[in-house]
């Protein structure tokens with residue numbers, strides 16, 4: 406992805422002592438960065454606030470993470486915003502989240518235009534409230550001709566459901582005679598996933614210290630480098646992001662083979 410290095414330097418001016426943009430190899434920025442945004446509720450509870458305030462604060466972190474991804478020159482930035490299991494939360498919290506998704510999307514459209522960001526959604530949007538769906542569709546339409554970073558939001562997303570859905574689609578193709586069951590490849594599976602056409606994540610960041618995948622991108626994360634930070638999502642900023650990319654660049658990625666460095 407084309408990167409404006411001058412803007413990147415300005416964005417990362419005022420670095421804390423332990424951190425500098427010069428620690429990064431700008432030729433080895435991960436192509437696809439994905440984040441499990443976790444810890445909004447705890448962030449709010451620790452401050453004596455309602456959990457919903459944590460989600461509201463999380464929107465600011467998300468905006469900054471989108472901008473950071475663009476500045477760094479990431480090609481695809483994806484986030485886990487709402488899982489198929491999140492419907493089990495109190496109804497009030499679910500409603501607030503759906504409302505927040507819709508409002509945020511409208512509010513951030515100018516940013517997506519300014520930064521040439523193309524929206525994409527991962528998940529089953531059919532089950533979402535009408536207004537949220539309408540706004541999502543508007544976001545897709547308005548950014549369809551953007552040629553910059555892809556920002557993929559996983560909403561009502563569950564990886565097992567996604568894989569089962571791909572299996573059904575492949576079974577239909579086979580039953581219709583369009584596909585030989587013995588010739589089904591990994592690429593055939595991939596092209597039926599919500600992420601069809603996107604590169605697999607190179608770096609997965611999870612905030613708030615939890616060491617689980619929570620039904621997120623199980624297929625796509627096969628060779629992804631994981632970075633877990635104790636920082637809660639509302640406190641995750643451009644510096645935390647830089648730390649994660651720096652850690653990523655110190656990993657030796659072997660993809661099951663031998664070391665290449």
Ligand code: FPP
Nearest residue numbers: 442443444445446447460463464486506509
């Ligand atoms: C996890 O924190 C966060 C979520 C389930 C929702 C993520 C939503 C946002 C960051 C709001 C903005 C998003 C968009 C797409 C506009 P948690 O509630 O599980 O925190 P906890 O583990 O501390 O309870």
